[in-house]
Amino acid sequence: MQLTSFFKSAATLITATCLSLSAATAAQADTFPSRPINLVVPFNAGGGVDAYARALAAGARDLIDVPVVVVNKPGAGGLTGAQSVATARPDGYTLLLTSGGSFLLNTMLNASPVDMFENFQFVSQIGQLSTALMVPANSPYKSANELIAALQENPGKLRWAHSGRGGFHYIAGRAFLESNNLTAQDVPFKGGSPARAALAGAQTDFGFMGIQQARGFGELIHPLALVADERDGIMQDIPTFKELNIPFVNIGSPVVVMAPTKTAADVVAQLNQYLEQITATTTFAELIEKQGTAALYAQPAVIEQKMLDMRTASTPVITQLTGQVQ
Amino acid sequence: MDILVGFATVLSDPWILVAIALASIVGVVIGATPGLTAAAAIAMLLPVTYHVPPLYALAFLYVIGKSGRFGGSIAAILFNTPGTSASAATQLDGYPLAVQGKAGKALKVATVSSVIGDTIGDLILIFGVAYVAQLALKLGPPEYFAIYAMAFVVIGSVIGKSMLKGLASCLLGILVALIGLDSVSGYARFTFDSFQLMNGIGLVPVMIGIFVLGEVFAQMDSMKSGQDTVLHSTAPQSAEDSQLSWMEYRPCLPVAIRSAFTGGLIGMLPGLGSAVAAFVAYATEFRRARNPEQWGKGALEGIAAPESANNAVSGPSMVPLLTLGVPGSTIGAILMGVFLIHGIEIGPTLFLTSRELIFSLFATGLLGIFCYGLIGYFGSGFVGRLIMRVPPNIIYPMIFLTAFVAAYANRSSLFDVLVMCVFGLVGYVMRKLELSTAAFVIAFVLARGAEESLRQALLLSDSGALVFFERPVALLFFALGLGSVGYRMYGLYRDKRKAAALHKTTGNAGESC
Structure with a gap:
């Protein structure tokens, strides 16, 4: 007898819990978001x-x-x-x-x-x-076309920095080289900041990195061209590859x-x-x-x-x- | 004297002083709690910093970073679990002291050494920032590799008796470090198609596994064979054991000062980090120690060296962060985020555009050192006495539990807990085979960075491996590394000859009798 009443109350409790839970989920669904x-x-x-x-x-x-x-x-x-x-x-x-x-x-x-x-x-x-083609400030190449000319003269000799081979900066850089039938040696760094530091110290000849990375580095790094159809909203004086009529793949x-x-x-x-x-x-x-x-x-x-x-x-x-x- | 202007700015604003005091306390507590990392805490507090002036936010985070590095030593000494990876070297001598009932003394040595290291590091930063910035820009992958190579050389000093076993431990560490995505080619290595392994093996679970679980397993084993298994001394502790006298610290002082410069140098090179600095300083000082037989068993110098070095990283690591935008640590990366959020452009022009802010920040750093120094010095005796009152049968499970929490919380990853357990077994087997766990961990810490910089250097080179001869700074570091090997070999040779000579004379004396 006592046992039955125990089961009864337990069952009631469980049902009540289930009901209130389902009610809670219903209420949650009504007013997303509730947590x-x-x-x-x-x-x-x-x-x-x-x-x-x-x-x-x-x-x-x-x-x-x-x-x-x-x-x-x-x-x-x-x-x-x-x-x-x-x-x-x-x-x-x-x-x-x-x-x-x-x-x-x-x-x-x-x-x-x-x-x-x-x-x-x-x-x-x-x-x-967005990613951009950049060179060290003391680089002999003052424009994307000058750099392309140098790459054509010395195939495979120039080196470029990027933030790692899985990232879109690398793929964008590779696609740019492929589109122009150029070859160069890439040097992967672990992340954007070390890549930028290497470029700032002229350890490499050029690099592909986030356009925002050039901010505050005007003394050390010059962006030459942006991988995009339209200019960047903030760095507005950097031309795009499209404007420059240089073949590229729009990877951002x-x-x-x-x-x-x-x-x-x-x-x-x-x-x-x-x-x-x-x-x-x-x-x-x-x-x-x-x-x-x-x-x-x-x-x-x-x-x-x-x-x-x-x-x-x-x-x-x-x-x-x-x-x-x- | 921009730093004086900085001090004037900071001292005239009571709220900044409150922020510094608060940050010191928060940092010590977070650092001392295994699993709560300063980086995680800073990330949590990051949203708050959007709504306060930049100096408040930066000072708060900068001081947490400093006091957290010190706080890590507390867990390392008391529980043999590094609160932060930077304090892994501290436990080598810190924990044996705690076992001897001298936790208070060990904590005081850690405090004083941290303060010395941190202060020297900050002075390097404040007075040398212009030169360091110039230097940092010139250092590329070849120089990095040279420094890693020098750091590898120092493993020799922790290798122990058997050269062969030491080298084997070292290679094992390198092998484990290679698991994961290859940072140069981007392809997976030794991952066995496991997605979890792509990420590589984390330093924290490995260290906890090897040092804590491995030790516990070894203890259990010796318990079974009926050996002495006392983990913490139950001997009544005398007041002397939690005090530190000037006579005791005097031999540590030159160690702390030299280690501060070691740490400062490593701090200038982003990416090497506090853990590397601590190990390099530990090994360098061990090599020159007059009492090498005490190291690893509770030498005060063995705490002074890594603690001074890991804190000395803090100041100089701000130089590449502020001038090149390369953070040396997670905390550094978050600090950079705060600068960006407040619209302050990090880069070579920062010292022109925000000079006052930067030097005020440096001033808060020095005040922060003072704050956590006070907390550490006066709190450590109390903590030391408290922990000694807890019986071993409570401490033991507590250490075990913190190990699991720490392994999980570092990256909120259950996989890391598994990694820790596996390396617990590895640590146990290594102890059984008398392989060097210290050599294993140091090789593990250094291998990834060394490999990356070597391959980058070769990619950058027109003349293959000759690139290292074309770079004077790299050559200098190689020379230092080789020099120390040569000096050690000469020392061994001299000792052998002396011993031989001694043997000869005593032999002759015996004959004449």
Whole structure:
């Protein structure tokens, strides 16, 4: 008898818990977001991509009732963090903010457990990172054409610095050399800052690195041409390869926010709307501009198409690279 | 005398002083807690810094970085678990002292040495910044490799009795370091298609595994065979054991000063970092020590050398950070982020555009050293006495637990916990086979950077390996490394001859009797 009553009360308790839980989930679904949103950055705090996340979190404060929490999960060139989001519960509370170009090229270069298009859906683009051809300030080459002439005269003799072979700066540089039938020796450095230091100290003849890296280094580094169709929003006096009529492949890196594939469409739409609003705020724009990179908003469909185009454009270079090693 | 202007700015603002005091406390606590790294704490605090003036934010973070490096020694000494990777060398002599019941004394030596190293480092920064900046710009991969090569040479001094086993440990360390993405070609090596291994093996789980778990396993083993297994001394502690007299510290003073310059030099080269500085200083001082038999068993000099060197990195590492935008550590990278967020352009012109801010920051650094010095000196006796009252059967599991927490928290990765366990076994087997764990860890720390700089240097060279002869600075470092090997060999030869001569005379004396 006592035992039965125990079971009864236990059953009641369990039912009640289940009911209240389901009620809670229903309430949650009604008012997304109802708890903090985790924004995973697959790089260390203090870097360029991280700054976008921090600016986003700061801009979200006035618009969204719940806090946006930046979580740094560095490792494997950004794939560790990406994988953690891909396998997270697709409820819209765990999102990935990353450099789209580096993510894409990394998965193309290495056997990767995650795929940009299969495991994720795009929420929106919030920024753009561009790379530029740069030389040391005391370099004899004063323009991109002079450098090309020197490269033609001394095939394979000149050296160039970049931030690592998985990154979009390297692929952009390789694509530039290929398009102009030039050869040069690349020297990979671990990250953008050491590459810039090597260029500033004239350890290499030229380099491909983020255009924002030239800010404050005017005495030591001269950017010659930007890998883009249009000039940079901040460094406006640097011509693009397109204006100079020099063949190139337009490889940049859109900064994107992505959610796991199975996230509900209305949640993604809601998030996209928030991001559109946040990127339009002055808080966000100012924070991003201070670090020298650009804020750029684009709808999910637009950015997905951009990334697909970039995959097509970089496939020849990647095939050549992976072919080299085999 | 920009630094005086800096001091005037800082001292006239009580809120900055509050920030410095607070940062010292936060830094020591974070550094002392294995698993809580200063970098993680700074990253958490980063959003706050958007809303305060740049000097407040920078001073706060800079001082946390300094006091955190010191705080790391507390966990290393008390629990044999480095609070930060920079304090890994400190545990070699610090923990044996704690076992002897002299934790308080060890902590005081660490405090005084950290303060000396940090102050010398900051003075190098303040008075030499212009020259150092010029020098840093000229140093490229060939010079880096030369320094790594010199650092590799010093492993010889920790190798122990058997040269062959020492070299084997060293090669094992290099092999483990090679796991992961090759930083030059970008391709995976020794990853066995494991995604987790692509990232490489982390220093923190390896160190905790080898030094803490390996030690625990070895202890358990000796317990089984009925040997003495006391982990911490239960002997009643006399007040003397947590005090530090001038006579005791006097032999440490030259060690601390020399190590500060070693650390300062390494600090100027971004990427080498505090851990390398600590190991190089430890090995260099061990080589010149008058009491080598005490090293590794609780020599005060063995704490003074790494603690002075790892803190001396702090100041000079600001030079490449501020002038070249190359951060030497995670904390450095975050500091750079703060500059950028506040719209201050880092680069060669920084000292022209923001001179006052920079020198005020340097002034806060010196005040921060003073602050954590006070905390460390007066707090260490108390902490030391407290920890001695805890019985070994509580301390033991606590160390074990902190090991797991520390391994996980460093990168919030369960894989790292697995790595730690594996290296616990590796450490145990190495102890059984009498391989040198210290040589293993130092080789592991140095290998990746050495390989990268060697390959970069060769890529940059028109004349292959001859590039090292074309660069005077690189040549100088090679000469220093070879010189120290030569000096050691000469020393061994001389000792042998002396011993032989002594043997001869005593032999003759015996005959005449």
